[in-house]
Amino acid sequence: MNRPFPPLPGRLLLLACVLLPFAVHAAAPAPTPWRVGAAARKLTPPGPVWLAGYANRTAPSAGVDLDLHAKALSLDDGAGGRLVLITLDLIGITAELRAHVEREGATRFGLRPHEILLNASHTHSGPLADPARMMVEQIFRRSARPEDVAATEAFAAALRTTVVELLGASLAAAAPARLEFAQARAGFAMNRRRPEPGGGISNNPHPDGPVDHDVPVLRVAGADGKTRALVFGYACHNTTLSGNLLSSDYAGHAQRDLEEAYPGVTALFVTGAGGDQNPYPRRGVPGQTSEQLARQHGRALANAVHTALAARPRPVAGPLRAALAPALLEYDPLPPAALTAYGPATHTPEVVARARALAAAQTRGERPAPLPCAVHVVRLGSDLTLVAIAGEVVVDYALRLKRELAGPAAIWIAGYSNEVFGYLPSRRVLAEGGYEAVGANTRLLIHPGPFAPDAEDRVVARAHALLRSLQP
Ligand SMILES: [Zn+2]
Known part of the structure; x- marks a missing residue:
């Protein structure tokens, strides 16, 4: 006899199998104590300015390829733990800017230094904003007209004001939220330290060199479950472009693509340990301009963020705890x-x-006095640990810290954070020599010599110590 339905207990089981997945899916997510706020401001200067990053430029900017932004995300765990992340489409962060933001953050918003994390995208198509450093001495003062100097000083002043304003705006925008972490990969970064047959290291694509292709993503959802902000990282120089147009390069395109894909979302790019990584191809190839390549790399990075979100984001619980302290780096004479x-x-x-x-x-x-290299560790419960290091951090730091800190929490390594004083080479890179080891830092004696070989150990030891200090 044909039985179209199983007997009663079986029918209930079947019904449960059919309905349960929907029931689980439709259940409202448990409320979390997080309060998160995002804010963004355009940084693009109103007229021509000298750009930072390449020493061969001979004139101020000739137009705009893609707008530059400063963005902020305030995180509050509801139990006294908070952090404001500021991302900047700029080549770097000066000690003066960091000090200004710390001062104003404390006075106006009661923020302590470890509650403010700055990160620069390292675009080489952004304005010069560092009136005391190498580009200024080398070219700018020699070639600039009074109106160029005035434009640079006006940009530096506007930048200081904007960043402080963003602290307040992101804190004021705080609203109930849920956090999720996810990760995928993107492949356009390649190591750029190529060993040459005659000895030495040249600045060229080196497919066999170490890379960190991870694209970590922090998704912020509102109480309604809708995406409100996306923070994502990648370890690569933001140097697809080499012309004289203002641009936020691939990192700007990735942020714009995500903001177009998720209307109302603020997308924030965090540079990883990409000190020895370049986006390839770059500077144009047959049939494609550098602007088209930057757009493609941006799309590839945005696609990695989409992929990460499709994979299976893990909820991120508090508490949020952060610690900030320098590693003191000695110089070799x-x-x-x-x-x-x-x-x-x-x-x-x-x-x-x-x-x-x-x-x-x-x-x-x-x-010479040792250089204080800021190390910033942010712990989001046992789900996510962010280590953000100052300087142009080479990839060895990310690979080592991810290995040594591997555990229940996802590990996110950022470079170019809080201050960008020049390159931060690893022990291996210092031993090999080349641009990131010695050349860049001592070319104009901004640094009195190369860092001593134990720089890496000092930074990593500081990261471990700070993380230990944050254990419950
Ligand atoms: Zn660089």
Whole structure:
């Protein structure tokens, strides 16, 4: 006899099997104590400015390819733990900007230094905003007209105001939220330290070099479950472009793509340990301009964020705890013969004066003061740990910290955070030499020499110690 339905107990089971998945899916998510607020401001200057990043530019910007933004996300765990993340479409963050934001953040909003995290996208098509550093000495002061100097100073002032304003705006926008973490990968970053047959390291694509292709994503949903903000990271220089147009490069395109895909969402890009990584191809290839390539890399990164969200985001619970402290990095002295190479025929008077002062200090047996490298650790319960390091952090730091901190919490490594003082090479990179080890940091004697080989160990030890201090 045909029985179209199983007997009663079986029927109930069948009914439950059919209905349960819907019931689970439709259940309202449990409320969380998180309160999160996002805010964004355009940073694009109103007129031509000198751009930062490439020393071969000979004129101010010639137009806009893609707008630059500053964005903020305030996180409050409802139990006294809070953090404001500020992301900037800029080449870096000066110590002066960081100090200003800390000061104003404390005075106006009662924020403590460890409650403010700044990260720069390292676009090489953003304005010069550092009136005291290398590009200024090397080119800008020599070539700039008074109106160019005024435009740069106006941008630097507007930047300071905007960042402080964003702290307040993101705190004021705080609303009940849920957090989720997810991760996928994108492949356009490649190691750029190519060993040459005759010895030495050149700045060229090196497919066999180490990379970190992870794309970590923090999704912020409102009480209604709708996406409100997306924070995502990638370890790669933001240098697809090399022209003289203002642009936020691939990181800007990725943010814009996501904001178009999710209307009303604020997308924030966090640069990872991409100090020795470049986006490839770059600077144009046959049939494609550099602007088209930047758009493609941005789309690839946005697609990785979509993929991460489709995978299976994990809920992120509090409490939020953060700690910020410097690792003190010692310098190896430059040989006296190297210092004599900084002469007036090839260098500006400022650089020559620094070389002479360094040589005199060496003669007196003095060692340069160590550099404080900010290490910022943010722990979101046992679900997510973010380690954000100052400087142009090379990829070895991310790979090592992800290995050493592996555990129940997802590990997110950011570079270019809180201050960008130049490159932060690893022990391996220092031993190999090349641009990220010595060349970039000592080219204009912004640093008195290369970092000592234990720089990596000091930074990693600081990260471990800070994380231990945050254990419940
Ligand atoms: Zn760089």
